[in-house]
Amino acid sequence: MSLIDLSGNFLFIAFIAYLVGTLLFGGAIKNTKPDGAAKRADNWGKLAIIVTVVGFLAHLAYFITRWIYTGHAPVSNMFEFTTAFGMFIIGAFILIYYMYRISALGLIALPVAILIIGYAAMFPSEADPLVPSLQSYWLTIHVITAAMGQSILAISAVAGLLYLLKAVDPKSKTKSRFWMEAVLYFCFLVVGFILATVIFKGMGYEANFSYVNAQGKELEITYNMPAVFGMNDYTLLTDGKMEPLVEMPPVINAKKLTTVFWSFVIGSVVYLLVRLISRKRILEMLHPLVQKVNLNLLDEVGYRSVLIGFPVFTLGALVFAMIWAQEAWGRYWGWDPKEVWALITWLFYAAYLHLRLSKGWEGKKSAWLALIGFAIILFNLIVVNLVIAGLHSYA
């Protein structure tokens, strides 16, 4: 077996371990009667964390073997970076777990990592050659530290989500209930994206188009999903494939829009099916599972993870980034979109910390802020990489 295959297998093992770990954490927090259930829960919890650690080690083995194979830190395309991000989230969870021993966190952290790895797997997993500016050990240091910082910050969102799952009453019609359901719905959209990619790939769907870009150049593009939106001035080149329904102006990448469309459709169908079968909101299904968590403690976990993550993030995403930029381009700061969004993330968490200084910005409000912070991190990962053009764009 070649090193790269071995590496892929390690990743697969990690993925399976996280799935099993999620189930075990589910068992650990199940609300059963006190006839020795506490002890049983404890055993489940112990097993769950062991499986998680094993998964993490396999994930690390993936990372290291791929590093050896490609000769550079595997963080240089969308697949590699996102997979590593998933790994660091698990790492950060393990760290916080050993500080606070809250099993219920695993019930959120593991599925989040699973979704992130699933998302990563939808991108080409081949190793790409590095352009000259990326051939620097500062790249390695910068990206890995920044991703670690983001992952620790992400744990505050995990704690926040858990907090809100318990604190938001699924029975009363409130704004919080609406937004919680929206957050959970978003998770279904990620599932929708994964399903859409897998389904159409499985069907071998491919349709070629020619189109004209903003500069008036004629180019070709391949869609891997039925084209709902057509590129500017498109012509279908493959026989027997669907003609787009709507044509888009050249600023909009209609191919990506089509992907978003199918993710929405499929994600929403799955969401509606689950709602129809259970006849409950997703929030209502999860709410009873988390009754035993201690809100005060969760609030502190959220705050502590921001405190721990903030300096790491600053170091990786700003300090090391500036050193590298200085070395590569002679300017430590260039207002590139990705840079700006790192700054925005940083300012946002600074605002979070300062808001906690004034009373009332603890508990629920703080939990919501943590979720917004994670949304900014995801925005930086997904939208800034894939939609906004810049030095860092992956596609």
Place this chain on the structure above:
Amino acid sequence: MEKLICVCGHENPAGTKLCGKCGRPLTEEAKESKIVDMKYDGAAIRSKTRNKSIVDKVWNFFSSVKVGIALIIINLVAASIGTIFPQEFYISVSTEAEKAAYYEDTYGSIGKLYYELGLSDVYNAWWFQILVGMLAISIIVASIDRGIPLHRSLKNQRVKRHESFMKRQRVVAEGPVANGDPAQTLNMIEEKMKSLKYKVRRDGNALLAERGRFSRYGPYINHCGLIIFLAAVMLRLVPGFYVDESMWVREGEVRAVPGMEGYFIENEAFILELHDNEKTENQELQGVNAVAKNFQTNAKLYKQAEDAVPGQTDNLELVKEYSIRVNHPLQYEGYSFYQMDFRMNELSVMNFQLTNKETGEALGPVSIDLTNPQDEYIINEQAKVELLGYYPDFSGFENGEPQTLTPTPNNPAFIFKMTTPEHPDGEVSFVAIQQTIEPNGDNEYKMAFQGVETRNMSGLTVHKDSSIPLLAVGGAIFMIGVAIGSYWNHRRLWVEQLEDGTIRLAAHTNKNWFGMKKDLDAVSEYAKLPKYLDQSEEIEEKEGDSAL
């Protein structure tokens, strides 16, 4: 200024929440609250004590954390606006009109609006810089406002605190010692707390155990670092502090370095290497054929002799030879040369033969250096070619005159006057690539095109930034400050043993209650202290257990 006199007799400045000596609540609000506000240990902050003059009002505005947060958010939003469309410095057009056209053509009317509102250059807008400036002022003012009183109250802590202070802490306990010798209790607490790395002070029947006080200074240190950093950024505006020039050097050329008086750089060769991998799926998706592996300029840096005339290139002294690559700038005396751009295969020399059209007889070669053409090329005594006109980037005729778009030899065109034995007065011919015009009808001779020589050109930028050391200092202080404030926390335990031997205790931490409680559990177990109560959990109505 008005003073608040506590029942214990201590004089406190107006605005103080908790007496600086005994800790008794002084304000109505503090008296009514179940858990007191321990920010700044209840000390009065400057902004709470004065509010008369304009200066006070401005001061109070900037010291408010609410205002500070608002400024952080406003800066955040303003910065994000600049990422909607690419900023002007990322698009490769230069004139205002071209920029306006670019935004309108590429992004339609929204793009036009974006440009007209100046959002296409947000980060250089005056209002953006004012926002950053206000943030900086806010940081400075707030830090002075709170830092000094906090420092005072931390330094002057009394061991003994009043009951009303103790009872209003978040974690409290009161009751008899479970078993053992009450007379030994304080000693045991001291012993245990010391083993937990606390500093312990005693005052009669009272005890104060404290740990990690220095972490309270973390935010002030990091704010200080931020300010130094911002100041360093501003230093760039000082003339001479900052050099940022770009230059093009062709292979074989020696050019004066802009912004670096008396220095010349030579481009010996420009090298472009490509990866020879099979096209990956991502390359396929992005329509990239080959990925660059290396951009490199083999450069020589020269210094002019001391007494040389400015611009003179003889007598140069080689000071450094280096292969400039991306991520590997040439560095010399604070200046750095970066590999930024390149142009491959620029036309450098065009070769012709002066040829008789009919017989095909060649009189001799003419080789024209396109960056440095001569007026006259003498072949022999009777034959020469004069260059009447040279158009390096020929773009067509206007009123019969040939035009050139740029001074770069992208599409060279010439007007030759060919003097030959048959035509001592010369024949005139206009020659461009794939085009020849003979204004006087049929010439006997022509300039037969033989071929071109090309060379590469490197785009380098020259940088000097003397603010970097200060920037690094600011950044380092910031990092140290955040680390201190984030990874350490201030924990305090006040204990008083009452006359009847019972224990009253209260604990406070600025961050890590989980850790504080662990310490409390340890000392309670050891010294058999009464069970403590977290009053905030009571308020939250206790649900579930923390074991999970």
